[in-house]
Each structure stands twice: as structure tokens, then as C-alpha cells.
Amino acid sequence: MMRRSHVLLLILISLLFLSISPPWEAEAWGKEGHFMVCKIAEGYLTERTSAAVADLLPASANGDLAAVCSWADEIRFHYRWSSPLHYINTPGVCTYKYSRDCHNSKGVVDMCVVGAINNYTEQLYSYGDSTSSYNLTESLMFLAHFVGDVHQPLHVGFEADEGGNTIIVHWYRRKTNLHHVWDVSIIETAMRDFYGDNLTTMIDGIKMNITNGWSHDVDHWENCPNKRATCANSYALESIHLSCNYAYKDVEQDSTLGDEYFFSRYPVVEKRIAQAGIRLALILNRIFDGSSSDDGKVLVQ
Numbered sequence: 001m002m003r004r005s006h007v008l009l010l011i012l013i014s015l016l017f018l019s020i021s022p023p024w025e026a027e028a029w030g031k032e033g034h035f036m037v038c039k040i041a042e043g044y045l046t047e048r049t050s051a052a053v054a055d056l057l058p059a060s061a062n063g064d065l066a067a068v069c070s071w072a073d074e075i076r077f078h079y080r081w082s083s084p085l086h087y088i089n090t091p092g093v094c095t096y097k098y099s100r101d102c103h104n105s106k107g108v109v110d111m112c113v114v115g116a117i118n119n120y121t122e123q124l125y126s127y128g129d130s131t132s133s134y135n136l137t138e139s140l141m142f143l144a145h146f147v148g149d150v151h152q153p154l155h156v157g158f159e160a161d162e163g164g165n166t167i168i169v170h171w172y173r174r175k176t177n178l179h180h181v182w183d184v185s186i187i188e189t190a191m192r193d194f195y196g197d198n199l200t201t202m203i204d205g206i207k208m209n210i211t212n213g214w215s216h217d218v219d220h221w222e223n224c225p226n227k228r229a230t231c232a233n234s235y236a237l238e239s240i241h242l243s244c245n246y247a248y249k250d251v252e253q254d255s256t257l258g259d260e261y262f263f264s265r266y267p268v269v270e271k272r273i274a275q276a277g278i279r280l281a282l283i284l285n286r287i288f289d290g291s292s293s294d295d296g297k298v299l300v301q
């Protein structure tokens, strides 16, 4: 018979294993990707926008938007209706059309990541209006998350393989699926190889590239002539193109993906995280500080 202390130890060990198996394995940039997107956005909010965001955040966030950037993933099985809002499926083609693709599996229109970004943006415009019946805390947490998701290329992927979820691959020696490679593995490998396995260092590295290497591109990333609606539709179109040209390219069932794939794809991932951060800041500045003279655009010097 096992001694009681051994039984306890076993329980403790199994609890430990349960708690470290990643709960975000489903679909979305992993926790790290979303955290980085929100951290980058935070750095570019105007004073008025920061104040409104702080006002709406739940107490659990401790004033930090990044702390609740994965909230939408945590509740997606509780709010079942919200699950299709994380992605878009195309019928196996390298283009995306709102009228054809933005709906849930029952055909209800607007129920996709682009529809959701526009929905929660519109709701947040009612901030300060005491007759608003929306829970704007949720609207903000959804918006911050979905702007990240629409930039993850495989969140605009093919229906038949569920955005790469059913394509089983080996990431170096580890078995996983292509969607997970783009949500998590590329980020974790880059973090370990280039940034001393330190998320803060990685965020600083991406911020450095925004102010140095990409400073001329930022103006283009922010180009959104729509005054009130967002440009999420264009971001989704960029994603399906990146899915075809980078994510799916040269990958088959059971492919082994190693250095060659990693070194040609991580720059895409880092740039998408940077773009998502800049664009989230733009959307929030336009909502909460529409009077700002630069039209919500972030200033990168």
C-alpha cells in the first residue's frame, strides 16, 4: 500500500502538470502574442485614451490592458457564441470577402473577427453616454484581443483545415499543428533564441524595430481613411495573403518544420505583432480621443 505522503505527492505532481499544460492551445496568438500586442499598443495611447482605458478595465487588470488581452480566449467556451469571432474561414482560396466569409457556422452574418472588431469599436463609441446598455469593459477586452487575432495570418485561413489546426507537423522534433506553430511555437523559439527567453526583452526588441527599421512603414500601417469604422477588413486581407505566401507555403501533413521555416517566418510574426499593436492604439485613440490633432495616429520618432 502507498503511504499517504506518497499519494499526496502524486496528487501534487499531477496538479502541477495539469496547470502547466497550456490552456490557450485552441486558437489565437498564444498568451504571449496577445500580451505583446497590448503592451506595444499601451505605449502609443494618448493621455485621454489611457485614462478612458484605465477607467474601463476590470480591477483584476491592475490598470494594465495587457493583463486582460487573453480574456476573450479564457471565456470562449463559456460564451460559446463568441467562439467564431476569433477567426475567418475562406473556402480554400487566397482571398477573403466579407460578404462571403464573415459569418458563423449557422450562417449568421457579421459573426467573424472583422465583424467583431467593428461591433466592439462601435459599442465603445458610446463611452460616456449614460444610456449605453453595453458592458464596455467586455467591449474593450474583446476589441483588444480581436485586433491581435486578425493579424495572426492563420486566423484568416482555409475552412477545410480549420486555419491549419488539422495540419499535423513537427516543430523541430515536437509534434504539433500548423496553427499552433503560428500562435505559439514561432514566438517561443524566437524568444528563446534571440531574447534570452525574456518576454520583456522581446517586446523591447519589437518596439526598437518600430522606431528604427519600420518607422517609415508605420505611417502606411496606420493608413485608414474610414473615419469611424475600422480598417479590419484590410487587415484580414493581408492575413490571408500571408497565410498563402508564408504559413501554408511548402507545408504538408506530417512536414517537419525547422530552421529554414523558422528563419523565413519569424520576421513576419514580429511584424504582425508590431502592426497589431500600432493599429490597436490607432483604433483606441480614435474612439477615446477623436479630438487629438493627429487623428489618433501614433507618433514614432
Ligand SMILES: *[C@@H]1O[C@H](CO)[C@@H](O)[C@H](O)[C@H]1NC(C)=O
Residues within 6 Å of the ligand: 081, 085, 109, 110, 111, 112, 115, 116, 117, 119, 120
Ligand atoms: C456584438 O456584441 C454583442 C455584445 O457582446 C454580441 O452579443 C454580438 O454577438 C456581437 N456581434 C458581433 C458581430 O461581434
Ligand SMILES: *[C@@H]1O[C@H](CO)[C@@H](O)[C@H](O)[C@H]1NC(C)=O
Residues within 6 Å of the ligand: 058, 135, 137, 138
Ligand atoms: C461587465 O463584464 C465584466 C467581465 O465579464 C464583469 O465582471 C462585470 O460584472 C460586468 N459588469 C456589469 C455591470 O454587468
Ligand SMILES: *[C@@H]1O[C@H](CO)[C@@H](O)[C@H](O)[C@H]1NC(C)=O
Residues within 6 Å of the ligand: 198, 199, 200, 201
Ligand atoms: C527580463 O528583462 C528585464 C529587463 O529587460 C528584467 O528587468 C527582468 O527581470 C527580466 N525577467 C526575467 C524573468 O529574467
Ligand SMILES: *[C@@H]1O[C@H](CO)[C@@H](O)[C@H](O)[C@H]1NC(C)=O
Residues within 6 Å of the ligand: 209, 213, 266, 267, 268, 270, 271
Ligand atoms: C529588428 O531589427 C534588428 C536590428 O536592426 C534586425 O536584425 C532584425 O532582423 C529586425 N527584426 C525583424 C523581425 O525585422
Ligand SMILES: [Zn+2]
Residues within 6 Å of the ligand: 027, 028, 029, 072, 073, 086, 145, 149
Ligand atoms: Zn482569439
